[in-house]
Amino acid sequence: MSNIRSYEERLKGFDWSVSREVLGWTEGELLNIGHMCSDRICANGGADRTALIWEGFGGKKQTYTFDDLRVHSNAFAKLLQDQGLEPGDRICIFMDKIPSLYFSFLGILKMGGIAQPLFSAFGDESLEVRLDSAGTRAILTTQKHVKKVRKILDRLPELKHIIVVEGNEAKLKDGEVFFDVEAAPRVEEFDSFRAEPESPSVLHYTSGTTGQPKGAMHVHSSVWGQVLTASWVLDLRPDDIYWCTADPGWVTGTSYGIIGPWALGITQCVLDSGFTSKRWYEFIQDNRVTVWYSAPTAIRSLMRDGEDLVRAHDLSTLRHLASVGEPLNAEAVIWSEKAYGLPFHDTFWQTETGAMMIVNYPGMPIKPGSMGKPFPGIGAGLLDLETQEPVDEPGKVGLIAFRPGWPSMFRRYWKKPDIYRSKFAGAADDAMPDELRTDESLWYVSGDRASVDKDGYWWFVGRDDDVINTGGHLVGPFEIESALVEHEAIAEAAAIGKPDDVNMEVVKAVVTLNPGFEPSGDLELSIMNFIRKRLSPLAMPQEIEYVEKLPKTRSGKILRRYLRALEWGEEVGDLSTLEDD
Ligand code: WT7
Numbered sequence: 001m002s003n004i005r006s007y008e009e010r011l012k013g014f015d016w017s018v019s020r021e022v023l024g025w026t027e028g029e030l031l032n033i034g035h036m037c038s039d040r041i042c043a044n045g046g047a048d049r050t051a052l053i054w055e056g057f058g059g060k061k062q063t064y065t066f067d068d069l070r071v072h073s074n075a076f077a078k079l080l081q082d083q084g085l086e087p088g089d090r091i092c093i094f095m096d097k098i099p100s101l102y103f104s105f106l107g108i109l110k111m112g113g114i115a116q117p118l119f120s121a122f123g124d125e126s127l128e129v130r131l132d133s134a135g136t137r138a139i140l141t142t143q144k145h146v147k148k149v150r151k152i153l154d155r156l157p158e159l160k161h162i163i164v165v166e167g168n169e170a171k172l173k174d175g176e177v178f179f180d181v182e183a184a185p186r187v188e189e190f191d192s193f194r195a196e197p198e199s200p201s202v203l204h205y206t207s208g209t210t211g212q213p214k215g216a217m218h219v220h221s222s223v224w225g226q227v228l229t230a231s232w233v234l235d236l237r238p239d240d241i242y243w244c245t246a247d248p249g250w251v252t253g254t255s256y257g258i259i260g261p262w263a264l265g266i267t268q269c270v271l272d273s274g275f276t277s278k279r280w281y282e283f284i285q286d287n288r289v290t291v292w293y294s295a296p297t298a299i300r301s302l303m304r305d306g307e308d309l310v311r312a313h314d315l316s317t318l319r320h321l322a323s324v325g326e327p328l329n330a331e332a333v334i335w336s337e338k339a340y341g342l343p344f345h346d347t348f349w350q351t352e353t354g355a356m357m358i359v360n361y362p363g364m365p366i367k368p369g370s371m372g373k374p375f376p377g378i379g380a381g382l383l384d385l386e387t388q389e390p391v392d393e394p395g396k397v398g399l400i401a402f403r404p405g406w407p408s409m410f411r412r413y414w415k416k417p418d419i420y421r422s423k424f425a426g427a428a429d430d431a432m433p434d435e436l437r438t439d440e441s442l443w444y445v446s447g448d449r450a451s452v453d454k455d456g457y458w459w460f461v462g463r464d465d466d467v468i469n470t471g472g473h474l475v476g477p478f479e480i481e482s483a484l485v486e487h488e489a490i491a492e493a494a495a496i497g498k499p500d501d502v503n504m505e506v507v508k509a510v511v512t513l514n515p516g517f518e519p520s521g522d523l524e525l526s527i528m529n530f531i532r533k534r535l536s537p538l539a540m541p542q543e544i545e546y547v548e549k550l551p552k553t554r555s556g557k558i559l560r561r562y563l564r565a566l567e568w569g570e571e572v573g574d575l576s577t578l579e580d581d
Pocket of ligand 1: 252346351448469
């Protein structure tokens with residue numbers, strides 16, 4: 001049966017408790033995301049339903065039922081408990097999108113741990129910064145990636161457990177634990193941690209303009225937001241075969257690649273293999289995918305490969321398409337309607353919001369290029385760029401802001417209460433995180449700019465800071481700059497976004513060199529590789545510009561804004577704050 005009621009109908013008398021109705025949830029049931037995504041589905045008659053259809057590199061395929069999900073996540077929960085790990089401990093998952101990633105994520109939640117998923121392509125420096133910040137106690141990884149952990153272990157006194165879940169046991173070092181869940185005995189029973197609504201669940205690191213990445217902490221009751229949006233916006237129904245293309249190292253891959261859909265008992269597909277348009281179409285065709293949640297960069301790549309390739313595959317099972325992560329241009333929506341007979345529905349949200357906020361609700365007419373309208377229950381507002389007062393003039397650009405209190409909202413930046421507070425307009429200087437997240441007189445300010453038209457549709461304008469969005473992934477300029485100046489040739493560095501047809505933005509570095517170094521092809525390669533290995537392929541500059549001197553403010557801060565404006569051919573603005581000499 002369809003979940004679609006008109007948007008207007010949904011808005012009337014909306015209350016988040018409908019999310020409980022959607023799940024058939026009764027008071028007194030265990031609120032633990034790990035349990036809700038596996039045991040609860042089995043207990044309600046779904047044990048034999050397919051939970052996961054997984055395909056790896058080279059075409060290896062595995063299928064798991066909800067009972068498999070239950071038993072394998074039990075095994076991880078028990079293992080972690082046996083290792084002495086406790087509720088509240090940060091436990092990192094650092095692996096490719098292999099089945100154990102999904103089992104261990106639920107297992108961590110079952111034993112009360114805080115799951116800290118990190119993108120497996122992160123280099124040792126990106127990894128170290130995030131493990132150090134979180135005071136991570138254990139890391140689950142694979143033989144392929146464990147080397148990066150070994151390299152930084154000495155500097156992480158709180159990291160006590162390294163668990164390798166795939167590879168060759170004989171190649172492990174002393175103190176590392178090997179655990180192959182599919183070879184291990186079945187764990188039929190596990191008494192899941194009695195989470196409170198406010199018990200921490202997931203810690204996702206996200207980049208800002210200044211400083212190192214921050215850990216956005218989520219809680220078990222986020223599930224209400226994820227379930228309802230997965231049901232109403234992704235329109236997931238019991239017989240769907242759903243494919244979320246995101247990696248759980250990013251929030252889309254957990255909120256909508258694990259939690260929302262599995263709490264609803266939906267069959268999900270995972271493709272752990274590099275992107276080609278042909279591979280993706282085959283995957284949809286072979287697995288009879290019905291609902292597909294992806295990102296603009298992928299959609300633009302598919303567009304570039306043309307309609308003939310679409311026609312060469314049977315994609316007739318597709319029923320609903322949605323997108324997130326970057327602006328979805330109008331052409332991509334129009335093209336998808338032509339090529340697949342279905343438009344992509346843009347959705348806007350952030351790591352911090354935990355779930356969709358502004359959406360193209362199914363059934364609501366799409367204005368191509370618009371993000372749609374706020375999800376029911378979301379108090380969205382546009383604030384003046386200077387005064388942060390609400391703007392209600394159609395077409396005027398302002399800051400996207402939300403009234404605190406939606407279920408999946410982040411509850412903290414891990415150990416950074418001041419930065420958390422700085423995200424709320426109107427907050428008192430001494431307000432604590434728990435006051436901020438419930439105070440509906442405040443605004444959580446997203447850091448993005450938009451306008452709203454006379455029909456109430458929201459249009460994305462751009463970010464209000466210097467964070468670079470490359471292919472839907474945020475990378476922080478500060479993190480890149482800090483790594484750049486560790487290269488022996490570089491004296492000072494600025495990292496900015498430069499326009500790119502497919503990825504929207506890619507990283508560009510503007511650098512000054514130390515005495516004795518000259519620009520050359522070799523130096524460029526050496527710098528690129530240095531960043532790729534230490535941080536990640538996403539953070540690697542695609543272009544390096546050498547300058548004699550970087551533009552700075554009087555106080556010595558590098559003027560990224562100015563460099564970015566030059567790069568994008570935009571108004572440079574007021575230069576009076578530049579150094580005079
Ligand atoms: C930032 C959040 C939420 C999942 C993935 C990203 C940009 C996100 C859209 C959209 C234009 C978008 C914003 C936002 N963004 N969705 N539909 N249109 N921009 O999570 O890594 O926290 O990034 O991505 O700039 O603030 P994230």
